[in-house]
Amino acid sequence: MVNLIAYFYHQTSDLATMAQFNLSINGKQRQVDVDPNTPLLWVLRDHLNLLGTKYGCGVAMCGACTVHLNGIAMRSCTLPVSAVGNQEVTTIEGLSEKGDHPIQKAWLEIDVPQCGYCQAGQIMSAAALLKANPNPSDEEIESAMNGNICRCATYTRIKKAIKKAATY
Numbered sequence: 001m002v003n004l005i006a007y008f009y010h011q012t013s014d015l016a017t018m019a020q021f022n023l024s025i026n027g028k029q030r031q032v033d034v035d036p037n038t039p040l041l042w043v044l045r046d047h048l049n050l051l052g053t054k055y056g057c058g059v060a061m062c063g064a065c066t067v068h069l070n071g072i073a074m075r076s077c078t079l080p081v082s083a084v085g086n087q088e089v090t091t092i093e094g095l096s097e098k099g100d101h102p103i104q105k106a107w108l109e110i111d112v113p114q115c116g117y118c119q120a121g122q123i124m125s126a127a128a129l130l131k132a133n134p135n136p137s138d139e140e141i142e143s144a145m146n147g148n149i150c151r152c153a154t155y156t157r158i159k160k161a162i163k164k165a166a167t168y
């Protein structure tokens with residue numbers, strides 16, 4: 001049902017009133033003309049072709065759509081573009097220049113992903129955690145990553161990779 005609602009919203013959003021937004025995304029200024037209620041996720045994917053951020057549930061329950069807003073992990077599927085303002089948005093494409101953020105290096109070293117679908121969101125949540133807390137305990141990792149669902153159950157490797165990244 002939720003997916004149907006999201007699909008319907010997506011298909012009918014063209015009918016709504018448009019407005020122009022200047023967004024700071026991955027260090028660049030981007031301008032979009034969209035319905036102010038459009039979730040940031042769809043602005044990223046449909047208007048800016050930043051496809052790394054994934055759609056999972058659409059209701060802030062799975063973490064697949066996680067991006068950073070001023071360095072803090074945020075669900076982009078429920079964040080209206082009108083609420084972004086001047087805050088710096090970072091997506092998985094902008095996390096590092098060469099894919100060499102400590103979390104990305106640890107993900108490779110530990111070989112975390114299975115199907116990969118949830119992994120951009122996992123990485124963005126983990127990167128925000130390490131920025132706020134460079135040496136998290138097991139409990140702090142579990143608490144910070146709790147809302148990021150992985151259908152392939154890569155949780156053990158995710159925790160191991162976050163601990164590895166903390167040592168770099």
Ligand code: FES
Binds near residue numbers: 055056060065076
């Ligand atoms: S798609 Fe945003 S939390 Fe699931």
Ligand code: FES
Binds near residue numbers: 113119
């Ligand atoms: S790696 Fe498949 S859903 Fe997480």
